[in-house]
Amino acid sequence: MSSTTSRFTMMIALGITVGLLLALGINNKDSALAQWLQQITSPVNTSSQSVQQDGYADMVAKALPAVVSVYRIERDNEANLALLNDPHYQQFISGELVADKGMPVGLGSGVIISEQGHILTNHHVIAGADSLEIDLYDGRTTTATLIGTDPATDLALLKIQLPNLQAASVSTDNNSRAGDIVLAIGNPHGLGTSVSMGIISGLERNQIGLNTYENFIQIDAPINQGNSGGALINTRGQLIGINTATSSSSQGLGLAIPTSTVTSVVDNLLQYGSVIRGWLGVEMDLVMEKGIGYRDQTEVLQVSGVYVNSPAHQAGLLPGDIIIQLDDFSTDRIRQAMDYVAQLKPGTQLQIIYLRQGQTHTTSATLGLRPTSQ
Numbered sequence: 001m002s003s004t005t006s007r008f009t010m011m012i013a014l015g016i017t018v019g020l021l022l023a024l025g026i027n028n029k030d031s032a033l034a035q036w037l038q039q040i041t042s043p044v045n046t047s048s049q050s051v052q053q054d055g056y057a058d059m060v061a062k063a064l065p066a067v068v069s070v071y072r073i074e075r076d077n078e079a080n081l082a083l084l085n086d087p088h089y090q091q092f093i094s095g096e097l098v099a100d101k102g103m104p105v106g107l108g109s110g111v112i113i114s115e116q117g118h119i120l121t122n123h124h125v126i127a128g129a130d131s132l133e134i135d136l137y138d139g140r141t142t143t144a145t146l147i148g149t150d151p152a153t154d155l156a157l158l159k160i161q162l163p164n165l166q167a168a169s170v171s172t173d174n175n176s177r178a179g180d181i182v183l184a185i186g187n188p189h190g191l192g193t194s195v196s197m198g199i200i201s202g203l204e205r206n207q208i209g210l211n212t213y214e215n216f217i218q219i220d221a222p223i224n225q226g227n228s229g230g231a232l233i234n235t236r237g238q239l240i241g242i243n244t245a246t247s248s249s250s251q252g253l254g255l256a257i258p259t260s261t262v263t264s265v266v267d268n269l270l271q272y273g274s275v276i277r278g279w280l281g282v283e284m285d286l287v288m289e290k291g292i293g294y295r296d297q298t299e300v301l302q303v304s305g306v307y308v309n310s311p312a313h314q315a316g317l318l319p320g321d322i323i324i325q326l327d328d329f330s331t332d333r334i335r336q337a338m339d340y341v342a343q344l345k346p347g348t349q350l351q352i353i354y355l356r357q358g359q360t361h362t363t364s365a366t367l368g369l370r371p372t373s374q
Contacts, residue, residue: 060183060195062237065137066113066168067230069187070121070144070158072106072129109186109230110134110158111239112167113266119158120262121229122244123149126156134160137193148269152212152277152370153261154244157269168231171238174260176217178202184221184243184254186230196222198254205255210245213338216255217241223254232256264343278344279370281310282317284334299332303354315352315365324360325353342370 108125112118119134126132132144142160149156180200188194198221205216217232223243232241241256268275283305301323306312324330327350329340344350346369353362 056181056183056197056235059233059235059237060185063168063183063185063231063233063239064193065166066111066239067137067185067187067193068110068112068119069135069193069226070108070110070119070125070229071133071135072108072126073131073133074106074128075130107187107226108228109226109243111229111231111242112165113170113239114167115165117160117162117165118147118266118270119144119160120242120266121156121158122242123151123154123156125229126158127151132158134158135187136162148273148275150265150269150275152275153257153265154211155242155257155262155265155269157266168233168239169237170259171234171236171240174258176200176203176234176240176258181235182217182219182221182240183233183235184219184223184227184230184256185233186223186227186243188222188224188226191226198222201253203258210255213261213342214335215258215261215339216244217258219254219256221254223256276345277342277370278346278348278350278367279311280341280350280365280367281307281312284323284337286332286334301332301334301337311350311365311368315363317352317354317363317365318356320356322355323352324355325351327351341367346370 106125106129108121110119110121110125113120126146126149129146132146133141134144135141140162142162144158144160147157147159178200182198182200184196184198185193188196198219200217201220202218205214205218217240219232221232223245227243228245230243231239232243234240239259241258242262243254243256245255265275282303284301285304286299287302303312303317303319303321303323305319306317323337326337326340329337331337331340341350344367346367348367350365350367351362352365353360355361
């Protein structure tokens with residue numbers, strides 16, 4: 001049935017309905033039903049009404065100018081092949097583009113975080129680069145200099161020199177919740193700036209094995225090759241994270257670094273060019289332990305290794321010791337313990353309470369500077 005015939009049939013049916021109502025004595029002026037019928041049968045002046053569109057186009061439009069494409073150009077083929085063969089980076093850089101003349105080009109994304117031209121991206125996006133090329137949303141292209149990088153969180157800070165830059169609006173409330181709608185913006189597969197939508201599946205994800213310090217937002221929005229370093233925004237168009245990876249073993253599992261982590265890293269990179277963290281010099285495992293006589297806990301932090309001449313070594317810690325308390329901070333979570341030590345400055349005295357063969361001991365360690373390789 002044609003649309004014209006359908007409208008004609010509907011108008012006849014409505015006319016009959018109105019006629020029956022009038023025949024039954026319903027007052028057109030006073031009846032709510034009659035008023036509703038009058039509304040749906042009256043012509044609409046579409047020229048005088050604005051059309052409200054569904055979706056998040058307005059919010060995305062706020063963030064798009066701040067998202068850039070990052071191209072890592074490497075002229076040393078041997079160095080590039082070594083990087084490609086590194087198992088840690090294979091999960092990030094497989095499927096990237098290769099430029100003409102055999103010169104590799106790594107593809108990623110970044111986010112402008114200041115009008116002065118500071119760009120935040122992932123460390124693995126720029127690792128090994130001889131030069132960095134930035135493509136802006138407005139079509140401009142320029143080169144970038146590296147301010148600093150932090151492999152431990154997979155973050156890097158770049159700088160470009162261009163006028164009229166629009167920085168991302170950063171969320172400051174840190175109130176993201178599982179179930180919140182989020183949008184991931186980046187340059188997947190070199191197709192150009194693209195947007196994908198999903199929800200937050202979980203918060204504070206760690207012990208995944210990607211970075212030394214992990215505090216990921218887990219999302220189900222697709223993060224494909226080239227999206228790394230791009231923006232994760234909320235439905236207000238505010239930056240809440242930096243897209244970093246997608247699991248190669250699980251469909252629909254993406255990860256982003258929250259702005260709470262980003263802020264402290266950026267502060268250090270701007271001031272020092274690297275991130276200054278306290279270092280104790282131990283490896284720890286979360287193990288099951290019963291009957292140790294402390295808080296009836298069954299999961300404990302056990303020292304699995306001690307670096308030679310490290311602060312922990314000089315303080316007398318040994319493999320097998322069970323960490324009970326660091327200063328006034330008690331925890332049975334590895335990430336929390338690592339984060340506590342890392343936020344202390346080198347040279348800080350750290351008091352350690354630990355168990356060895358069922359006996360409680362106290363020692364103190366003078367924290368060192370965490371090596372960049374750990």
